[in-house]
Amino acid sequence: MGRQRPGTPTLEEVAALAGVGRGTVSRVINNAAGVKDSTRRLVQRAIAELGYVPNLAARSLAGRRADAVALVMTEPDWRQFGEPFFSEIVRSVGDALTDTKVQLLLTLVRTNAERQRLVEYARGGRVDGVMLMSVHAEDALPDMLAEVGLPTVLLGRRSGDESVTYVDADNVGGARSAVAHLLSHGRRAVATITGPRDMYVAQCRLRGYREALERAGAEGRPSWIVQGDFSEDSGRRAMAELLERAPEMDAVFAASDTMAAGALTALRAAGRRVPDDVAVIGFDDFPLAQRTDPKLTTVRQPLEEIGRAMVRLLLEEMEDSAVAWRHVILRTELVLRDSA
């Protein structure tokens, strides 16, 4: 495997050239206070002349920190990676880190070998903290990291009693407001296409659906609830099933943007008019569903804030290891686009 380029100048050579001690050079490259301006410039000239770049391994070893954090995506199904949800989160986390000297590293974990490699990487001190996206309920990775004291932040709980620091959106509230909106606009038979049963986020959105019905004193029916898996195709199939099982349905709440897109396609294929015959609201506000219906009303997650909150919690946990864990739940927002 590749060795580091030889002949790379060291801090010591810089010190020699500048005619100062190593400590002084160290202070200069770390922007520490308490260095005479003239010597600082002397050192900087030497650094420039030699093209010196600090060896990060040595710095980590001596300073006991990496100045890097990882944003991990644990997704066996790789298609998810391309979804707007993830690229937006990555973008916002990157933004939140842009003015720090912390390097953001994205890593992908699909297999158990990769999981192990990541744990060794993190425990090995190459990153000071880890953010995890799209963690499934049975995934032990968060515990493997948190148990050894590594600052860890999850995007989304794995269950109702998550024991690792997390940031989540108000999925129950978002779903509730979507369904309440449909009911208050005269819809009587609101169906829902849910996500995978083993994902907490899907459970929450289903709970919100149920709560909205209850609060409105509306009667739900088992046939109005159809299972999907967040994919477009599952949305299509679910809608086909609904059309057959619940012909009275006049509105649908889809637990994801992608499934909403599939549902819309299936509705149109069946000759139903949207929203006149059947109104649709999807969770998440992404291009796919909107391309399918520009007037689609959606529940928007504040992705920008989610990324920011993850970074903030992580940095705080890195500063102060006293806090065991905590969480932040962010508000969602109903984006009305005149298709009730």
Place this chain on the structure above:
Amino acid sequence: MGRQRPGTPTLEEVAALAGVGRGTVSRVINNAAGVKDSTRRLVQRAIAELGYVPNLAARSLAGRRADAVALVMTEPDWRQFGEPFFSEIVRSVGDALTDTKVQLLLTLVRTNAERQRLVEYARGGRVDGVMLMSVHAEDALPDMLAEVGLPTVLLGRRSGDESVTYVDADNVGGARSAVAHLLSHGRRAVATITGPRDMYVAQCRLRGYREALERAGAEGRPSWIVQGDFSEDSGRRAMAELLERAPEMDAVFAASDTMAAGALTALRAAGRRVPDDVAVIGFDDFPLAQRTDPKLTTVRQPLEEIGRAMVRLLLEEMEDSAVAWRHVILRTELVLRDSA
């Protein structure tokens, strides 16, 4: 910033517990030959008992390597990140690395500050090599890395005389075969929607278009060439322009999947039938355009092979720093889907 967890066991403690020297423990954790089986087991037991994990900073410092490589995306426009092209490349690079002990790190470079941070990260020895995706012609990042001797591989040339190791698809050949296909099926007036003039990949696809016309002895017209920027919207606008400027047009070669999708939308909006009135071929074989027209014929890039080739070249360059640079051009393939 976060300090490394204290109380982490060190190799020395493992050695003490196992009653052996530090060198022996080092040999065991590195699977080096020449350790008696009984002592090896002794050491392994001690490692397990202590929950020992090697400190990677110390290992890097002593061993002069990081066992990690970076896959960098330099894309000021973040929407690109979600595109299938990138997620596929990331996936295939990850696959190619999965059986090694090399950790893959994705990083994003948008601003110059981030560019600088990456260079310091890489030159600082945190990675043994760098792969760059989506590099624009004026980007100095590849040179900054390659000049200091860091193994570097580009995905796509920046220009015709690229001086850094790269992997590229046969863009000229792919475009040529697409256009040749249209011509050989009776199309007479083949227009093209090109990519940004300052991207070499776009120049190549345009050259392929021209070559196909020449070889067929067909007469091209300036009005048949319209500029896009690879975006869906630009495809739509370009097609609108073509419909006006070149009403005789009976086929279009779009230099990207996304622009093909936009072009199809505009064609339909104008009441033209596809492919009867106008045939379309797009470069790249992604969901967007196919969703717009399931029968779309496309030029497919072998993304799987591209990722593999990048990793292979990078690892080779890491082994052997004698080679200055080299390149691999991969074949493209016309995927026929009966819309001539």
Place this chain on the structure above:
DNA sequence: CTGAAAGCGCTAACAG
């Protein structure tokens, strides 16, 4: 086959 010793390049504490 295994132990001891010499660094890898840097930070941080401590004198001056």
Place this chain on the structure above:
DNA sequence: CTGTTAGCGCTTTCAG
């Protein structure tokens, strides 16, 4: 304000 001195934890000779 600045030089000196200890390590940080591991790999890698070099003896034994």
